[in-house]
Amino acid sequence: MTIEDFNTGLLGFLDASPTPFHATRNMSMMCANAGFVQLDETEKWELEKGQKYFVTRNDSSIIAFTYPGDDNYVMMGAHTDSPNLKLKPSPVIEKNGLVQLGVEPYGGLLLNPWFDRDLSIAGRVSYRSNEGQIKEALVDVQKAIAIIPSLAIHLDDKANKDRTVNKQTDIVPIITSGEFDFDSWIGWALNRAGHDDFATLLSHELSLYDTQKASYVGLQDDFIASARLDNLLSCYVSLLTMCSVDSSQPYLMICSDHEEVGSESTSGAAGSFLESVLRRMTPDFESYTQLTRKSMMISCDNAHAIHPNYASKHDENHAPLINKGVVIKVNANQRYASNSRTISKFVVAAERQKLTLQEFVTRSDMGCGSTIGPITATRLGIDTIDDGLPTFAMHSIRELAGNADAHQLYRILLALSK
Numbered sequence: 092m093t094i095e096d097f098n099t100g101l102l103g104f105l106d107a108s109p110t111p112f113h114a115t116r117n118m119s120m121m122c123a124n125a126g127f128v129q130l131d132e133t134e135k136w137e138l139e140k141g142q143k144y145f146v147t148r149n150d151s152s153i154i155a156f157t158y159p160g161d162d163n164y165v166m167m168g169a170h171t172d173s174p175n176l177k178l179k180p181s182p183v184i185e186k187n188g189l190v191q192l193g194v195e196p197y198g199g200l201l202l203n204p205w206f207d208r209d210l211s212i213a214g215r216v217s218y219r220s221n222e223g224q225i226k227e228a229l230v231d232v233q234k235a236i237a238i239i240p241s242l243a244i245h246l247d248d249k250a251n252k253d254r255t256v257n258k259q260t261d262i263v264p265i266i267t268s269g270e271f272d273f274d275s276w277i278g279w280a281l282n283r284a285g286h287d288d289f290a291t292l293l294s295h296e297l298s299l300y301d302t303q304k305a306s307y308v309g310l311q312d313d314f315i316a317s318a319r320l321d322n323l324l325s326c327y328v329s330l331l332t333m334c335s336v337d338s339s340q341p342y343l344m345i346c347s348d349h350e351e352v353g354s355e356s357t358s359g360a361a362g363s364f365l366e367s368v369l370r371r372m373t374p375d376f377e378s379y380t381q382l383t384r385k386s387m388m389i390s391c392d393n394a395h396a397i398h399p400n401y402a403s404k405h406d407e408n409h410a411p412l413i414n415k416g417v418v419i420k421v422n423a424n425q426r427y428a429s430n431s432r433t434i435s436k437f438v439v440a441a442e443r444q445k446l447t448l449q450e451f452v453t454r455s456d457m458g459c460g461s462t463i464g465p466i467t468a469t470r471l472g473i474d475t476i477d478d479g480l481p482t483f484a485m486h487s488i489r490e491l492a493g494n495a496d497a498h499q500l501y502r503i504l505l506a507l508s509k
Contacts, residue, residue: 094498097331098315101497104327105305105317109213110298111151111171111348112229114323118330118346119147122155125334136371143338146368149358150215150227151348154368155333161341162378164386165507166473167332168360168463169325170350173318174200174486176262178212178297183273184263190271191263192237194299198351202256204488205299209235210264214297216277220288230280235302237264264299301488312494313414320490322350324480325391328497332504340508341386350392350463360463366471387433387474389504390464393492394418394451394479409452411481414493417441417500418449420462420477426453428464433476440506446499451479 108114122145123129130136130146138144138158145155151171156164176194184191196202213231220226239262244250256262278289305317329344336342349359356362373379397410411418419434420427441448453459464477480500483491 092331092335092501094495097498097501098494100331101315101324101327102305102317105319105323108319108323109211109231109300110215110229112215112296113213113231114171114326115147115151115153115346116229118153118155118326119145121330121334122153126338127155127333132367138372141338148364149348149356150229152346152358152364154343154345154365155330156343156368156372157333157336157338157340158372159339159341162373162382162385164341164343164382165504166343166345166386166388167329167504168388168390168467169329169344169346169392170322170348170354170360170463171326171346172198172348172351173321173323174198174351176200176205176264176299178214178295178299180294183271185271188268189265190267190269191265192299193263196258196262197298199486201484201487202258202262203254204484205262206239206241208238208488209302210237210239210299211235211302212237212280212297212299214295216281216295216297217293218277218281218289219291219293221290222288223290225293226286226288228281228284228286230277230284230297232280232283233302237266237299239264303489307494308491309494315492315494316489318489320482320492321393321485322391324393324482324492324497325500328480328500328504329391331501335501335505336508342508343386347463354463354466360466361470365467369471383471383473387436387476387507388428388464388467389437389507390428390462390467390475390477391500392420392462392464392477392479393482393485393490394420395485396481396483398483404454404457406452406454409450411449411451411479413481413483413491414495415481416447416449417496417503418451418479418481420451420479422453422459424459425465426459426461427477428462428468428475429477430474433474436507437476437478437503440503443506444499444502446503449481 179193182192354360468475
């Protein structure tokens with residue numbers, strides 16, 4: 092696959108995946124189109140050697156795997172969720188002649204970039220149908236219906252000095268100056284999504300998102316700018332890798348929800364999803380243990396590229412550059428799971444592709460984030476490496492990555508089975 096085709100697909104995937112639910116649905120469709128057979132966790136599995144399978148949990152996490160009868164798997168892990176503003180259960184606020192929506196920050200998001208953006212709403216809705224059945228549906232309004240206006244500098248003389256954002260009072264979006272009924276609006280959104288049997292709203296998991304499309308930026312289209320690069324970028328790379336391997340190659344992909352809030356959920360990396368699938372792939376505990384000990388997990392997430400305006404925030408010997416290659420992330424205190432054994436295998440795979448790698452280590456006087464890597468390694472005992480793609484503005488409403496690095500990771504992942 093050429094880098095041009097790769098990036099064209101990436102931009103489309105980013106735009107079509109405003110929530111983990113939509114990302115998982117899109118990955119499921121791509122797996123099905125690539126010949127993967129869908130499994131259901133609630134049914135008995137009869138796996139056939141030489142076949143390819145995928146399964147989802149909570150509509151927001153997905154595992155895809157080949158089944159060649161081998162137990163030396165290349166596993167790729169990523170996460171489907173990104174920091175955002177989620178609607179509260181009873182979100183409607185009416186005051187000062189306007190209708191607003193109460194929101195709750197999800198994950199460690201940068202709040203300031205959310206001001207003055209054209210925002211839409213997407214997510215999952217549970218409702219009672221006209222026939223009295225409980226149903227679920229995904230909705231994506233795909234229209235700018237909300238905005239969080241900044242306070243004019245005339246009314247805030249500290250705006251450019253030491254401005255702080257109150258999560259309860261300052262980031263409440265406005266949606267209309269007219270009348271608004273939330274349940275009726277949900278019915279309208281469901282109808283637009285092809286569901287015309289809405290009777291009453293039961294529950295919802297809806298989020299705001301920026302309507303600006305993913306795009307190239309730079310004199311030579313050097314960069315890709317988009318929401319949710321952390322971590323749909325890695326989801327897309329892992330997905331394309333799965334769709335590119337032959338069914339005789341032992342590969343597995345897991346893209347989990349809730350990484351941004353600690354992964355502790357039924358569909359998060361700290362949950363039972365991957366362990367459950369691996370146990371059902373193997374006939375007994377002995378085989379399961381051999382598979383976990385012979386396999387390697389590549390935890391794919393983003394990495395902090397050295398920012399030209401804030402270079403002092405990096406360790407100068409471990410400061411990744413955008414468009415200069417995939418990053419190996421290392422932390423002595425096991426915030427990342429990379430070790431000399433897993434790093435060496437990754438380095439050799441990169442050498443096969445004639446690609447150079449970079450390293451990231453957080454400054455010793457700064458705290459270090461973490462990923463699904465240590466969680467998976469701890470829970471399942473799988474040797475793991477944490478790698479990343481150099482990124483600016485991580486956890487902003489619009490992040491920035493290079494146009495070349497993701498394709499390089501794709502090539503390295505394919506080379507790991509050789």
